[in-house]
Amino acid sequence: MAPELPVATIILLLEHIAISKSFGRLNGYKINPNQELIAIGVTNTIGSCFGAYPATGSFSRSALKSKSGVRTPAAGIVTAVVVIVALYGLTDAFFWIPTAGLSAVIIHAVADLVASPSQVFSYWRVSPLEFFIWLAAVLVTIFSSIENGIYTSIAASLVLLLIRVARPRGAFLGKVLVREESSEQEREIFLPLTRAGITNPDVKIVPPSPGVIVYRMEESYLYPNASIMNSVLVDYVKENMRRGRDMTNVKLSERPWNDPGPSRGGAAADQVINETKPVLHAVVLDFSTVSHIDTTAIQALIDTRTEIDKWANHPVEFHFATVLSPWIRRALVAGGFGIGISASKSREIAAVVPHREDPNEIPEYEKDDVESGDLKKRASLSLNEKSGYAPLIGTETPFFHVDLAAAVKAAESGIGSA
CATH class of the missing domain: 3.30.750.24 (STAS domain)
Structure with missing residues (x-):
């Protein structure tokens, strides 16, 4: 499990914090990431004593609730009641629901989370370099794995940050x-x-x-x-x-190795240029x-x-x-x-x-x-x-x-x- 722990933690943090901040901006409330992570930690700690499934933020369920008109956290109570009833009273009925039908419900719920062409073009307009990082992460995720896609985007973003710090822009004004x-x-x-x-x-x-x-x-x-x-x-x-010092009168033997001085026959011309x-x-x-x-x-x-x-x-x-x-x-x-x-x-x-x-x-x-x-x-x-x-x-x-x-x-x- 050790190789999977870093990417699992990253996915947990990105998924929960990103989805909570996104819906917080849409509905006008403020998210405290520290409190969110504490809640997840307490939930998973207590849930492990009862064999519960590890809990984290859910893109699909949050998107579905948003489309259903949910306004308060009390919707979680309703969701819990529906899940308990479904597990203990409707399991036999769920057996006859086609898998394709369940897939369609999930795909419809998360369809809005997929970047549209206009949104991708906005990435290009804002920052072409970050667009290529996003594109690389998508391609690596599709053809390799989610873990490698996440590592690719994080590594590329870190390299870009270091380049910007090491090669800053500046100008004479x-x-x-x-x-x-x-x-x-x-x-x-x-x-x-x-x-x-x-x-x-x-x-x-x-x-x-x-x-x-x-x-x-x-x-x-x-x-x-x-x-x-x-x-x-x-x-x-x-x-x-x-240059404050007239180097034409300084012998070559007295100059530093990296200061060859004026060229032969051009000492006077170099001095005239220097005086201007x-x-x-x-x-x-x-x-x-x-x-x-x-x-x-x-x-x-x-x-x-x-x-x-x-x-x-x-x-x-x-x-x-x-x-x-x-x-x-x-x-x-x-x-x-x-x-x-x-x-x-x-x-x-x-x-x-x-x-x-x-x-x-x-x-x-x-x-x-x-x-x-x-x-x-x-x-x-x-x-x-x-x-x-x-x-x-x-x-x-x-x-x-x-x-x-x-x-x-x-x-x-x-x-x-x-």
């Missing part, structure tokens, strides 16, 4: 000025620079000020996708932002869709800041917008973010190899805070000017912002003073 017709007021919103989902060709997406990068990640920041976000941000910076790129000042991360963050992700974010600082050859501000969870805010502060300290002063959270640096080898720009208190001064001044108002976010974390617009504004405000 730009500004769009919109006007509300009711109030005639204009405001800024942020949309992907790739125009993903924007079908109107007249909509003009303006990049943020030169030297400011705005990125939104559409998934929780966890260890499966931490390296993805690191690569996306670092690659974008190296491709679109100016903007100087990186700030990176703004929209955390409005991030509901959880773990230790590996914080360490990856620390590594990202270190790599970006080295490329820019000066401290780069990291602003965070819409950090909803206090635990995420706490994790970011533990990683040295939000409070305006440089990469060299923040401790590594999950270093692979313990490492101690010689203070004399640390570049001069890393010995000071990112803004040397400039942003904190601007925040405190703005609060003093607005007497009577309380800050939504603590002044000790000036790099955390209520919304994305405020974060971008703060990042752009420091370009002139940088």
Whole structure:
């Protein structure tokens, strides 16, 4: 019996909870799955003492009762009386009922539980990937067994979930000025620079000020996708932002193995191209869709800041917008973010190899805070000017912002003073 126990439990839970929630939505009552499972457990425990048949939710009987106009659980009492009378008084009469007739009654009762073509098409419209999972489960159930069909759907859904977590969507954002017709007021919103989902060709997406990068990640920041976000941000910076150090004067023997430097004869041209790129000042991360963050992700974010600082050859501000969870805010502060300290002063959270640096080898720009208190001064001044108002976010974390617009504004405000 051991190999059959997992699938039997899954079928019991799926059948009972699914059918109860389905009819609960239809009839306007709320289902508590815990209470339902407790009731099933007590029933089967007591019933085993009397040789009773194991009880669970029934698609066919629930559907038949719904079609018969049942409105209250008291129908179970009527059903029990009818079953007792049938077993003890009508058994001989049931002998003459054709099996095909009983089958027709059951098939008619559960016919509505079979997905119609329109419902299957709605699966395709909502999520093509989930449609294929459903189709695979149906085919495996028909040609193999119900157990294998259930295992197929569960395994495929788990794989799809892991892929979505490990390969999250994200986009670099730009500004769009919109006007509300009711109030005639204009405001800024942020949309992907790739125009993903924007079908109107007249909509003009303006990049943020030169030297400011705005990125939104559409998934929780966890260890499966931490390296993805690191690569996306670092690659974008190296491709679109100016390198702070002139590598044309650095000997090949003094460069890392993965930095071949400019090609022969092209050093001057590469330097000219590099000078045309903007100087990186700030990176703004929209955390409005991030509901959880773990230790590996914080360490990856620390590594990202270190790599970006080295490329820019000066401290780069990291602003965070819409950090909803206090635990995420706490994790970011533990990683040295939000409070305006440089990469060299923040401790590594999950270093692979313990490492101690010689203070004399640390570049001069890393010995000071990112803004040397400039942003904190601007925040405190703005609060003093607005007497009577309380800050939504603590002044000790000036790099955390209520919304994305405020974060971008703060990042752009420091370009002139940088």
